[in-house]
Amino acid sequence: MSSRESKYSLQNDTKERERLDLQHAYIKHGFNGNFAAPVDQILRSGARVLDIGCGSGIWILELAEEYPNSHFIGIDMAPVVLKDKQPDNVEFITHNVLHGLPFEDNSFDYVFARFLGAGYTKSQWKEIAIPEYTRIAKSTGWVELMECDIVLKCNSKDNSKEVDLINKALVDLCDATNLYFNIAGEVKGFLEEGNRYNNINCLEKRLPVGPMGETVADMGVKDFQEIWKLFKTPIIPLMQVSEEEYDAIYESAIQYLKTIGAKWVFSRAWGQKV
Numbered sequence: 001m002s003s004r005e006s007k008y009s010l011q012n013d014t015k016e017r018e019r020l021d022l023q024h025a026y027i028k029h030g031f032n033g034n035f036a037a038p039v040d041q042i043l044r045s046g047a048r049v050l051d052i053g054c055g056s057g058i059w060i061l062e063l064a065e066e067y068p069n070s071h072f073i074g075i076d077m078a079p080v081v082l083k084d085k086q087p088d089n090v091e092f093i094t095h096n097v098l099h100g101l102p103f104e105d106n107s108f109d110y111v112f113a114r115f116l117g118a119g120y121t122k123s124q125w126k127e128i129a130i131p132e133y134t135r136i137a138k139s140t141g142w143v144e145l146m147e148c149d150i151v152l153k154c155n156s157k158d159n160s161k162e163v164d165l166i167n168k169a170l171v172d173l174c175d176a177t178n179l180y181f182n183i184a185g186e187v188k189g190f191l192e193e194g195n196r197y198n199n200i201n202c203l204e205k206r207l208p209v210g211p212m213g214e215t216v217a218d219m220g221v222k223d224f225q226e227i228w229k230l231f232k233t234p235i236i237p238l239m240q241v242s243e244e245e246y247d248a249i250y251e252s253a254i255q256y257l258k259t260i261g262a263k264w265v266f267s268r269a270w271g272q273k274v
């Protein structure tokens with residue numbers, strides 16, 4: 001496999017776009033907004049913004065409406081399918097980031113990339129993705145990375161055996177594919193390496209997945225109901241179970257989330273290019 005080949009394996013169908021929209025609402029609620037870098041003022045004045053791996057496009061569409069003076073570009077290797085007319089200050093480009101970003105050096109005021117953990121291998125992150133993000137950001141422009149861990153932390157002292165089984169299989173899948181599913185703890189280090197950024201900050205949060213009596217916790221359960229289905233095919237052989245056995249483990253794990261719950265670790269790091 002060439003070092004520029006993508007190993008991303010999740011679907012890009014209507015169901016997945018709906019999951020990404022739900023996940024977006026969950027994150028926005030949990031982090032109280034759509035971004036953490038101090039970019040509100042530049043977005044108001046008029047900035048050039050790139051969203052890398054933009055998925056359904058929901059992040060861009062919300063920002064484009066809020067900041068009409070700014071210009072937004074979303075890039076994803078899968079085409080973005082919009083329900084409504086594309087706003088004038090938005091462009092979408094279909095392109096594999098691992099082939100290099102199709103933009104000039106120093107051409108964006110703000111570069112945002114969220115949930116690319118399953119998108120690049122460990123070496124692709126360091127050798128292609130981060131250097132490309134840095135290259136296209138303007139000097140003093142901001143780069144913000146947001147990632148999460150795939151492993152959930154159970155709320156009770158006695159972990160759920162079934163949640164643990166799925167957690168372990170997902171870690172095994174990371175190792176087998178060399179992808180970076182448990183990547184929350186890495187994002188700050190990506191920006192620190194090579195002294196290319198000033199004013200680096202990192203915000204870590206553990207959001208509820210389960211019965212906290214809040215809408216946000218319910219959204220977390222709905223998201224994991226889909227995530228654990230998305231990974232069913234690759235993790236069954238690693239768990240050495242039949243499809244029926246996986247389904248039973250899955251049902252018990254979901255029941256645990258609904259009744260006792262877990263925490264989902266996210267982190268976002270942002271820095272200003274030197």
Ligand SMILES: C[S@@+](CC[C@H](N)C(=O)[O-])C[C@H]1O[C@@H](n2cnc3c(N)ncnc32)[C@H](O)[C@@H]1O
Nearest residue numbers: 008020053054055076077096097098114115119
């Ligand atoms: C988990 S989704 C996250 C989408 C969006 N950033 C969000 O937070 O809702 C990951 C997205 O990254 C895209 N992606 C993965 N690898 C990519 C690559 N090498 N180049 C471009 N897009 C990629 C996928 O097609 C998918 O839409």
